[in-house]
Amino acid sequence: MEILVIGGGFAGVWSAAAAARVGRDHASAGARPHITLVSDSDEMVIRPRLYERDPVQMSVLLDRVLKPIGVERVHARVIDIDTAARAVTVADTMGQVRVLDYDRLVLAAGSQVLTPNIPGREFLFNIDTIAAADTLEQHVRKLASVSDAHEGRFTAVVIGAGFTGLEIATELIGRLRELAQANSAHARVILVDRSTEVGPQLGEGPRPFITSSLEQLGIEVRLGSGVSEVTDSQVRLIDGEVIAASTTVWTVGMTASPLTAMVPGDRDPIGRLIVDEYLRVPSTPDVYAAGDTAAATVEDGHVTMQSCQHATPLGKFAGYNVAADLLGLPPVPFAPNPYVTCLDLGAAGAVLTTGWDREVQMTGSEAKAFKHRINTEWIYPPVDDEAAILAQADYLYTWSLD
Ligand SMILES: Cc1cc2nc3c(=O)[nH]c(=O)nc-3n(C[C@H](O)[C@H](O)[C@H](O)COP(=O)(O)OP(=O)(O)OC[C@H]3O[C@@H](n4cnc5c(N)ncnc54)[C@H](O)[C@@H]3O)c2cc1C
Numbered sequence: 001m002e003i004l005v006i007g008g009g010f011a012g013v014w015s016a017a018a019a020a021r022v023g024r025d026h027a028s029a030g031a032r033p034h035i036t037l038v039s040d041s042d043e044m045v046i047r048p049r050l051y052e053r054d055p056v057q058m059s060v061l062l063d064r065v066l067k068p069i070g071v072e073r074v075h076a077r078v079i080d081i082d083t084a085a086r087a088v089t090v091a092d093t094m095g096q097v098r099v100l101d102y103d104r105l106v107l108a109a110g111s112q113v114l115t116p117n118i119p120g121r122e123f124l125f126n127i128d129t130i131a132a133a134d135t136l137e138q139h140v141r142k143l144a145s146v147s148d149a150h151e152g153r154f155t156a157v158v159i160g161a162g163f164t165g166l167e168i169a170t171e172l173i174g175r176l177r178e179l180a181q182a183n184s185a186h187a188r189v190i191l192v193d194r195s196t197e198v199g200p201q202l203g204e205g206p207r208p209f210i211t212s213s214l215e216q217l218g219i220e221v222r223l224g225s226g227v228s229e230v231t232d233s234q235v236r237l238i239d240g241e242v243i244a245a246s247t248t249v250w251t252v253g254m255t256a257s258p259l260t261a262m263v264p265g266d267r268d269p270i271g272r273l274i275v276d277e278y279l280r281v282p283s284t285p286d287v288y289a290a291g292d293t294a295a296a297t298v299e300d301g302h303v304t305m306q307s308c309q310h311a312t313p314l315g316k317f318a319g320y321n322v323a324a325d326l327l328g329l330p331p332v333p334f335a336p337n338p339y340v341t342c343l344d345l346g347a348a349g350a351v352l353t354t355g356w357d358r359e360v361q362m363t364g365s366e367a368k369a370f371k372h373r374i375n376t377e378w379i380y381p382p383v384d385d386e387a388a389i390l391a392q393a394d395y396l397y398t399w400s401l402d
Helices: 010-026 063-069 130-145 163-182 207-217 258-262 308-327 364-378 386-392
Strands: 002-006 034-039 043-045 059-061 072-082 087-092 097-101 104-107 111-113 155-159 188-193 220-223 227-230 234-237 242-244 247-250 254-256 284-289 340-344 350-354 359-363
Touching: 002 010, 002 097, 002 308, 010 034, 010 063, 010 104, 010 308, 010 386, 059 063, 063 072, 063 386, 072 097, 072 258, 104 308, 130 163, 130 247, 155 163, 155 242, 163 188, 163 207, 163 247, 163 340, 207 350, 284 308, 340 364, 350 364, 359 364
Parallel strands: 002 034, 002 104, 034 072, 104 284, 155 188, 155 247, 188 220
Antiparallel strands: 043 059, 072 087, 087 097, 111 254, 227 234, 234 242, 340 350, 350 359
16 A cells, blocks of 8 residues: 655645554554655755745755654655556656656645746746745845945845735845945835735735834835836836846745646646545545645635645645545545634734634734744644654644643
Protein backbone atom coordinates (compact mmCIF):
# COMPACT_ATOMS: atom_id res chain seq x y z
CA MET A 1 0.00 0.00 0.00
CA GLU A 2 1.76 3.09 -1.27
CA ILE A 3 0.77 6.64 -0.42
CA LEU A 4 2.57 9.34 -2.36
CA VAL A 5 2.42 12.97 -1.26
CA ILE A 6 3.60 15.68 -3.65
CA GLY A 7 4.81 18.82 -1.85
CA GLY A 8 6.71 19.58 1.33
CA GLY A 9 4.74 22.63 2.46
CA PHE A 10 2.08 22.88 5.15
CA ALA A 11 -0.39 20.66 3.30
CA GLY A 12 2.11 18.01 2.18
CA VAL A 13 3.92 17.65 5.49
CA TRP A 14 0.69 17.40 7.47
CA SER A 15 -0.81 14.95 4.94
CA ALA A 16 2.16 12.66 5.36
CA ALA A 17 2.09 13.00 9.16
CA ALA A 18 -1.66 12.38 9.39
CA ALA A 19 -1.37 9.30 7.17
CA ALA A 20 1.48 8.02 9.38
CA ARG A 21 -0.71 8.57 12.44
CA VAL A 22 -3.51 6.47 10.95
CA GLY A 23 -1.00 3.72 10.19
CA ARG A 24 0.28 3.78 13.76
CA ASP A 25 -3.21 3.77 15.29
CA HIS A 26 -5.04 1.34 13.00
CA ALA A 27 -2.61 -1.17 11.52
CA SER A 28 0.04 -3.59 12.67
CA ALA A 29 3.59 -2.58 11.83
CA GLY A 30 3.67 -4.89 8.79
CA ALA A 31 0.32 -3.72 7.44
CA ARG A 32 0.90 0.04 7.54
CA PRO A 33 0.82 2.00 4.30
CA HIS A 34 4.26 3.08 3.09
CA ILE A 35 4.35 6.85 2.76
CA THR A 36 6.65 8.80 0.45
CA LEU A 37 6.81 12.58 0.24
CA VAL A 38 8.36 14.09 -2.87
CA SER A 39 9.42 17.72 -2.85
CA ASP A 40 11.79 19.82 -4.91
CA SER A 41 13.26 21.27 -1.73
CA ASP A 42 14.93 19.87 1.40
CA GLU A 43 12.98 22.38 3.45
CA MET A 44 9.44 23.17 4.50
CA VAL A 45 9.20 26.87 3.73
CA ILE A 46 7.30 29.01 6.23
CA ARG A 47 5.86 31.16 3.44
CA PRO A 48 3.70 33.42 5.64
CA ARG A 49 6.93 34.86 7.09
CA LEU A 50 8.61 35.79 3.80
CA TYR A 51 7.74 39.48 4.20
CA GLU A 52 9.89 39.61 7.34
CA ARG A 53 13.58 40.48 7.70
CA ASP A 54 16.06 37.65 6.93
CA PRO A 55 13.70 35.38 4.96
CA VAL A 56 16.37 32.71 4.43
CA GLN A 57 15.75 31.63 8.01
CA MET A 58 12.08 30.90 7.42
CA SER A 59 12.20 27.16 6.89
CA VAL A 60 12.38 23.82 8.68
CA LEU A 61 14.40 20.85 7.42
CA LEU A 62 11.89 18.29 6.15
CA ASP A 63 13.94 15.39 7.52
CA ARG A 64 13.47 16.70 11.06
CA VAL A 65 9.72 16.16 10.68
CA LEU A 66 9.52 13.21 8.31
CA LYS A 67 12.30 10.93 9.57
CA PRO A 68 10.98 10.54 13.14
CA ILE A 69 7.60 9.40 11.78
CA GLY A 70 8.97 6.98 9.19
CA VAL A 71 8.00 8.91 6.05
CA GLU A 72 10.39 8.40 3.14
CA ARG A 73 11.49 11.60 1.43
CA VAL A 74 12.44 11.97 -2.22
CA HIS A 75 14.16 15.20 -3.23
CA ALA A 76 13.05 15.62 -6.83
CA ARG A 77 10.85 17.73 -9.05
CA VAL A 78 7.59 16.18 -10.26
CA ILE A 79 7.38 16.53 -14.03
CA ASP A 80 4.42 14.31 -14.86
CA ILE A 81 1.41 12.68 -13.21
CA ASP A 82 -0.25 9.77 -15.01
CA THR A 83 -3.41 9.05 -13.06
CA ALA A 84 -4.43 6.14 -15.31
CA ALA A 85 -1.14 4.35 -14.59
CA ARG A 86 -1.01 5.68 -10.98
CA ALA A 87 2.51 6.86 -11.66
CA VAL A 88 4.39 10.09 -11.00
CA THR A 89 7.53 10.94 -12.96
CA VAL A 90 10.20 12.91 -11.12
CA ALA A 91 13.58 14.39 -11.99
CA ASP A 92 16.17 14.59 -9.23
CA THR A 93 18.74 17.35 -8.75
CA MET A 94 21.14 15.57 -11.16
CA GLY A 95 18.44 15.38 -13.82
CA GLN A 96 17.91 11.64 -13.32
CA VAL A 97 14.33 10.71 -14.14
CA ARG A 98 12.42 7.98 -12.31
CA VAL A 99 8.85 6.87 -11.81
CA LEU A 100 7.13 6.63 -8.41
CA ASP A 101 4.05 4.38 -8.32
CA TYR A 102 1.21 4.97 -5.92
CA ASP A 103 -2.05 3.49 -4.71
CA ARG A 104 -3.25 6.86 -3.41
CA LEU A 105 -1.86 10.28 -4.24
CA VAL A 106 -2.12 13.56 -2.32
CA LEU A 107 -1.35 16.56 -4.51
CA ALA A 108 -0.10 19.36 -2.26
CA ALA A 109 2.23 21.25 -4.59
CA GLY A 110 1.06 24.70 -3.49
CA SER A 111 0.75 27.88 -5.48
CA GLN A 112 2.83 30.52 -7.17
CA VAL A 113 2.58 34.19 -7.96
CA LEU A 114 2.29 35.06 -11.64
CA THR A 115 4.23 38.14 -12.68
CA PRO A 116 2.67 40.21 -15.47
CA ASN A 117 3.91 40.38 -19.02
CA ILE A 118 4.88 44.06 -18.97
CA PRO A 119 8.04 45.78 -20.15
CA GLY A 120 10.67 45.47 -17.42
CA ARG A 121 9.07 42.54 -15.64
CA GLU A 122 12.61 41.31 -14.88
CA PHE A 123 12.93 44.27 -12.47
CA LEU A 124 9.96 43.14 -10.38
CA PHE A 125 10.71 41.62 -7.00
CA ASN A 126 8.34 39.22 -5.24
CA ILE A 127 8.25 37.37 -1.92
CA ASP A 128 6.72 34.13 -3.11
CA THR A 129 9.69 31.87 -2.40
CA ILE A 130 12.70 32.02 -0.08
CA ALA A 131 14.97 32.67 -3.07
CA ALA A 132 12.80 35.54 -4.33
CA ALA A 133 12.38 37.06 -0.86
CA ASP A 134 16.14 36.84 -0.28
CA THR A 135 16.81 38.58 -3.61
CA LEU A 136 14.64 41.46 -2.34
CA GLU A 137 16.37 41.35 1.05
CA GLN A 138 19.86 41.58 -0.50
CA HIS A 139 18.69 44.40 -2.78
CA VAL A 140 17.31 46.39 0.17
CA ARG A 141 20.53 45.90 2.15
CA LYS A 142 22.57 47.19 -0.80
CA LEU A 143 20.49 50.37 -1.12
CA ALA A 144 22.63 52.00 1.57
CA SER A 145 25.63 51.85 -0.74
CA VAL A 146 23.92 53.02 -3.95
CA SER A 147 24.94 56.47 -5.26
CA ASP A 148 23.22 59.40 -3.52
CA ALA A 149 22.23 60.88 -6.85
CA HIS A 150 19.41 58.44 -7.47
CA GLU A 151 16.11 60.07 -6.57
CA GLY A 152 14.16 56.89 -5.90
CA ARG A 153 16.87 55.15 -3.94
CA PHE A 154 14.72 54.67 -0.83
CA THR A 155 11.37 54.46 -2.63
CA ALA A 156 9.47 51.19 -3.07
CA VAL A 157 6.34 50.62 -5.12
CA VAL A 158 4.28 47.64 -3.99
CA ILE A 159 1.76 46.32 -6.48
CA GLY A 160 -1.30 44.81 -4.84
CA ALA A 161 -2.96 46.10 -1.67
CA GLY A 162 -4.12 42.64 -0.58
CA PHE A 163 -2.77 40.60 2.33
CA THR A 164 0.77 40.09 1.02
CA GLY A 165 1.04 43.61 -0.42
CA LEU A 166 -0.02 45.21 2.86
CA GLU A 167 2.42 43.11 4.88
CA ILE A 168 5.44 43.82 2.69
CA ALA A 169 4.57 47.52 2.25
CA THR A 170 4.26 48.11 6.00
CA GLU A 171 7.48 46.15 6.60
CA LEU A 172 9.40 47.98 3.86
CA ILE A 173 8.54 51.48 5.05
CA GLY A 174 10.29 50.71 8.35
CA ARG A 175 13.33 49.20 6.64
CA LEU A 176 13.65 52.00 4.09
CA ARG A 177 13.18 54.71 6.70
CA GLU A 178 16.02 53.24 8.77
CA LEU A 179 18.31 53.28 5.73
CA ALA A 180 17.16 56.71 4.54
CA GLN A 181 17.62 58.36 7.94
CA ALA A 182 21.18 57.05 8.15
CA ASN A 183 21.74 58.78 4.79
CA SER A 184 19.78 61.97 5.56
CA ALA A 185 17.33 61.04 2.85
CA HIS A 186 13.58 60.48 2.56
CA ALA A 187 11.86 57.08 2.29
CA ARG A 188 8.61 56.44 0.41
CA VAL A 189 6.40 53.40 -0.09
CA ILE A 190 3.59 53.61 -2.62
CA LEU A 191 0.91 50.91 -2.61
CA VAL A 192 -0.85 50.43 -5.96
CA ASP A 193 -4.04 48.43 -6.58
CA ARG A 194 -6.56 48.15 -9.41
CA SER A 195 -9.33 48.08 -6.83
CA THR A 196 -10.86 51.23 -5.42
CA GLU A 197 -10.29 49.97 -1.85
CA VAL A 198 -7.28 48.76 0.09
CA GLY A 199 -7.50 45.10 1.10
CA PRO A 200 -10.20 44.47 -1.52
CA GLN A 201 -10.74 40.87 -0.36
CA LEU A 202 -10.36 41.60 3.34
CA GLY A 203 -13.77 43.21 3.56
CA GLU A 204 -15.20 46.20 5.40
CA GLY A 205 -14.38 45.11 8.97
CA PRO A 206 -10.61 45.62 9.13
CA ARG A 207 -10.46 48.37 6.47
CA PRO A 208 -10.68 51.41 8.77
CA PHE A 209 -7.79 50.10 10.87
CA ILE A 210 -5.77 49.23 7.76
CA THR A 211 -6.38 52.67 6.25
CA SER A 212 -5.47 54.53 9.43
CA SER A 213 -2.33 52.36 9.78
CA LEU A 214 -1.21 53.25 6.25
CA GLU A 215 -1.76 56.94 7.05
CA GLN A 216 0.11 56.62 10.33
CA LEU A 217 3.06 54.99 8.56
CA GLY A 218 3.04 57.56 5.76
CA ILE A 219 2.42 54.97 3.04
CA GLU A 220 0.99 56.53 -0.11
CA VAL A 221 -1.81 54.74 -1.90
CA ARG A 222 -2.77 54.75 -5.59
CA LEU A 223 -6.11 52.99 -6.04
CA GLY A 224 -7.84 52.18 -9.32
CA SER A 225 -4.42 52.02 -10.90
CA GLY A 226 -1.81 49.52 -12.09
CA VAL A 227 1.68 49.30 -13.49
CA SER A 228 2.44 49.55 -17.20
CA GLU A 229 6.25 49.55 -17.19
CA VAL A 230 9.13 49.07 -14.77
CA THR A 231 12.86 49.77 -14.90
CA ASP A 232 15.51 49.51 -12.20
CA SER A 233 14.90 53.15 -11.26
CA GLN A 234 11.29 53.98 -12.04
CA VAL A 235 7.75 52.70 -12.36
CA ARG A 236 5.13 53.97 -14.81
CA LEU A 237 1.51 53.61 -13.74
CA ILE A 238 -1.34 53.09 -16.21
CA ASP A 239 -2.55 56.67 -15.68
CA GLY A 240 0.86 57.94 -16.84
CA GLU A 241 2.32 58.83 -13.42
CA VAL A 242 6.02 58.04 -13.26
CA ILE A 243 7.49 57.25 -9.82
CA ALA A 244 11.24 57.20 -9.26
CA ALA A 245 11.75 53.93 -7.36
CA SER A 246 14.62 51.49 -6.97
CA THR A 247 12.35 48.75 -5.68
CA THR A 248 9.12 47.41 -7.17
CA VAL A 249 7.44 44.43 -5.51
CA TRP A 250 4.74 42.40 -7.25
CA THR A 251 2.24 40.58 -4.99
CA VAL A 252 -0.83 39.95 -7.15
CA GLY A 253 -2.21 36.83 -8.82
CA MET A 254 -1.67 33.60 -6.90
CA THR A 255 -2.37 30.54 -8.97
CA ALA A 256 -2.34 26.83 -8.10
CA SER A 257 0.64 24.66 -9.05
CA PRO A 258 0.62 23.73 -12.74
CA LEU A 259 0.63 20.06 -11.62
CA THR A 260 -3.12 20.42 -11.00
CA ALA A 261 -3.61 20.44 -14.79
CA MET A 262 -2.24 16.85 -14.92
CA VAL A 263 -5.12 15.50 -12.83
CA PRO A 264 -8.42 15.00 -14.66
CA GLY A 265 -11.04 17.01 -12.77
CA ASP A 266 -12.77 20.36 -12.47
CA ARG A 267 -10.69 23.39 -11.52
CA ASP A 268 -11.62 26.80 -10.20
CA PRO A 269 -10.50 30.07 -11.87
CA ILE A 270 -7.12 29.99 -10.09
CA GLY A 271 -6.44 26.40 -11.14
CA ARG A 272 -7.30 24.63 -7.89
CA LEU A 273 -8.79 21.16 -8.12
CA ILE A 274 -12.36 21.07 -6.86
CA VAL A 275 -12.50 18.35 -4.22
CA ASP A 276 -15.36 16.62 -2.44
CA GLU A 277 -15.99 16.74 1.31
CA TYR A 278 -13.32 14.05 1.81
CA LEU A 279 -10.81 16.06 -0.29
CA ARG A 280 -10.90 13.54 -3.15
CA VAL A 281 -10.89 14.69 -6.74
CA PRO A 282 -14.30 13.24 -7.70
CA SER A 283 -13.42 12.17 -11.23
CA THR A 284 -10.07 10.66 -10.12
CA PRO A 285 -10.84 9.15 -6.71
CA ASP A 286 -7.31 7.76 -6.13
CA VAL A 287 -6.16 11.37 -6.04
CA TYR A 288 -6.71 13.78 -3.14
CA ALA A 289 -5.74 17.44 -3.14
CA ALA A 290 -4.83 19.66 -0.20
CA GLY A 291 -3.58 23.16 0.52
CA ASP A 292 -3.29 25.76 -2.21
CA THR A 293 -3.99 23.16 -4.94
CA ALA A 294 -7.46 22.35 -3.54
CA ALA A 295 -10.77 24.20 -3.54
CA ALA A 296 -12.92 22.66 -0.79
CA THR A 297 -16.33 23.95 0.18
CA VAL A 298 -16.71 24.53 3.92
CA GLU A 299 -19.11 26.29 6.28
CA ASP A 300 -22.11 27.94 4.62
CA GLY A 301 -20.74 27.33 1.14
CA HIS A 302 -17.49 29.26 1.63
CA VAL A 303 -14.54 27.95 -0.32
CA THR A 304 -11.18 27.44 1.39
CA MET A 305 -8.61 30.20 0.99
CA GLN A 306 -5.04 29.82 -0.24
CA SER A 307 -3.74 30.20 3.28
CA CYS A 308 -1.60 28.38 5.76
CA GLN A 309 -4.58 28.30 8.05
CA HIS A 310 -6.48 26.13 5.58
CA ALA A 311 -3.51 24.29 4.08
CA THR A 312 -2.64 22.71 7.43
CA PRO A 313 -6.04 21.16 8.22
CA LEU A 314 -6.62 20.31 4.55
CA GLY A 315 -3.37 18.35 4.74
CA LYS A 316 -4.37 16.55 7.93
CA PHE A 317 -7.80 15.54 6.64
CA ALA A 318 -6.42 14.47 3.26
CA GLY A 319 -3.71 12.42 4.96
CA TYR A 320 -6.20 10.81 7.30
CA ASN A 321 -8.62 9.99 4.49
CA VAL A 322 -6.06 8.63 2.08
CA ALA A 323 -4.74 6.21 4.70
CA ALA A 324 -8.25 5.38 5.91
CA ASP A 325 -9.23 4.61 2.31
CA LEU A 326 -6.42 2.05 2.00
CA LEU A 327 -7.13 0.50 5.42
CA GLY A 328 -10.90 0.26 4.92
CA LEU A 329 -11.76 2.84 7.59
CA PRO A 330 -14.60 5.35 7.14
CA PRO A 331 -13.45 8.73 5.77
CA VAL A 332 -14.00 11.96 7.71
CA PRO A 333 -15.50 15.07 6.07
CA PHE A 334 -13.30 18.16 6.04
CA ALA A 335 -14.07 20.68 8.79
CA PRO A 336 -11.51 23.44 9.48
CA ASN A 337 -11.25 25.47 12.66
CA PRO A 338 -13.20 28.77 12.67
CA TYR A 339 -11.71 31.19 10.14
CA VAL A 340 -9.25 33.77 11.49
CA THR A 341 -7.02 36.31 9.76
CA CYS A 342 -4.17 38.25 11.35
CA LEU A 343 -2.60 40.93 9.17
CA ASP A 344 0.77 42.41 10.13
CA LEU A 345 0.92 46.17 9.64
CA GLY A 346 4.53 46.83 10.60
CA ALA A 347 5.04 49.54 13.21
CA ALA A 348 1.27 50.14 13.29
CA GLY A 349 0.75 46.70 14.85
CA ALA A 350 -1.63 44.17 13.35
CA VAL A 351 -5.34 43.48 12.98
CA LEU A 352 -6.95 40.19 13.99
CA THR A 353 -10.35 39.21 12.60
CA THR A 354 -12.59 36.18 13.05
CA GLY A 355 -15.25 34.68 10.83
CA TRP A 356 -15.78 34.88 7.08
CA ASP A 357 -17.14 38.43 7.55
CA ARG A 358 -13.83 39.33 9.21
CA GLU A 359 -15.09 40.92 12.37
CA VAL A 360 -12.25 42.79 14.08
CA GLN A 361 -11.27 41.29 17.45
CA MET A 362 -7.94 42.93 18.18
CA THR A 363 -5.79 45.70 16.72
CA GLY A 364 -2.46 47.42 17.30
CA SER A 365 0.19 46.00 19.59
CA GLU A 366 -2.12 43.39 21.11
CA ALA A 367 -2.83 41.91 17.67
CA LYS A 368 0.86 42.24 16.81
CA ALA A 369 1.77 40.05 19.78
CA PHE A 370 -0.79 37.49 18.55
CA LYS A 371 0.70 37.62 15.04
CA HIS A 372 4.16 37.12 16.49
CA ARG A 373 3.02 33.93 18.18
CA ILE A 374 1.37 32.69 15.00
CA ASN A 375 4.53 33.35 13.01
CA THR A 376 7.07 32.06 15.50
CA GLU A 377 5.21 29.21 17.20
CA TRP A 378 1.86 28.04 15.92
CA ILE A 379 2.64 27.53 12.24
CA TYR A 380 5.82 25.55 12.92
CA PRO A 381 5.68 21.76 13.10
CA PRO A 382 7.36 20.03 16.04
CA VAL A 383 10.73 18.54 15.06
CA ASP A 384 12.78 15.47 16.06
CA ASP A 385 9.94 14.14 18.22
CA GLU A 386 7.72 11.37 16.86
CA ALA A 387 5.10 11.61 19.61
CA ALA A 388 4.74 15.39 19.32
CA ILE A 389 4.56 15.34 15.51
CA LEU A 390 1.95 12.56 15.45
CA ALA A 391 -0.07 14.23 18.23
CA GLN A 392 -0.26 17.43 16.19
CA ALA A 393 -1.12 15.45 13.05
CA ASP A 394 -4.54 14.65 14.53
CA TYR A 395 -7.16 16.41 12.39
CA LEU A 396 -8.90 17.37 15.65
CA TYR A 397 -5.78 19.10 17.01
CA THR A 398 -6.23 22.79 17.71
CA TRP A 399 -3.68 25.36 18.80
CA SER A 400 -3.87 26.37 22.41
CA LEU A 401 -4.21 30.16 22.29
CA ASP A 402 -3.06 30.62 25.91
C1 LIG B 1 4.37 36.36 1.52
C2 LIG B 1 3.27 35.43 1.90
C3 LIG B 1 2.55 35.70 3.06
C4 LIG B 1 1.52 34.85 3.45
N1 LIG B 1 0.86 35.11 4.61
C5 LIG B 1 -0.06 34.26 5.06
C6 LIG B 1 -0.70 34.45 6.32
O1 LIG B 1 -0.45 35.44 7.01
N2 LIG B 1 -1.61 33.55 6.72
C7 LIG B 1 -1.90 32.44 5.98
O2 LIG B 1 -2.72 31.63 6.42
N3 LIG B 1 -1.33 32.22 4.77
C8 LIG B 1 -0.40 33.09 4.30
N4 LIG B 1 0.21 32.87 3.10
C9 LIG B 1 -0.23 31.75 2.27
C10 LIG B 1 0.41 30.44 2.70
O3 LIG B 1 1.80 30.58 2.81
C11 LIG B 1 0.07 29.36 1.69
O4 LIG B 1 -1.31 29.30 1.56
C12 LIG B 1 0.62 28.01 2.15
O5 LIG B 1 2.02 28.03 2.13
C13 LIG B 1 0.08 26.90 1.28
O6 LIG B 1 0.62 25.69 1.71
P1 LIG B 1 0.80 24.48 0.68
O7 LIG B 1 1.41 23.36 1.43
O8 LIG B 1 -0.47 24.26 -0.04
O9 LIG B 1 1.80 25.04 -0.41
P2 LIG B 1 3.31 25.52 -0.27
O10 LIG B 1 3.60 26.04 1.09
O11 LIG B 1 3.49 26.43 -1.44
O12 LIG B 1 4.15 24.22 -0.50
C14 LIG B 1 4.19 23.58 -1.76
C15 LIG B 1 5.28 22.53 -1.75
O13 LIG B 1 5.27 21.84 -2.99
C16 LIG B 1 6.58 21.76 -3.51
N5 LIG B 1 6.48 21.66 -4.96
C17 LIG B 1 5.86 22.54 -5.79
N6 LIG B 1 5.96 22.11 -7.07
C18 LIG B 1 6.63 20.93 -7.03
C19 LIG B 1 7.05 20.00 -8.03
N7 LIG B 1 6.79 20.16 -9.33
N8 LIG B 1 7.74 18.92 -7.63
C20 LIG B 1 8.03 18.70 -6.33
N9 LIG B 1 7.66 19.56 -5.35
C21 LIG B 1 6.96 20.65 -5.69
C22 LIG B 1 7.25 23.03 -2.98
O14 LIG B 1 8.65 22.96 -2.96
C23 LIG B 1 6.67 23.09 -1.58
O15 LIG B 1 7.38 22.22 -0.73
C24 LIG B 1 1.22 33.71 2.67
C25 LIG B 1 1.95 33.44 1.50
C26 LIG B 1 2.97 34.29 1.12
C27 LIG B 1 3.75 33.97 -0.14
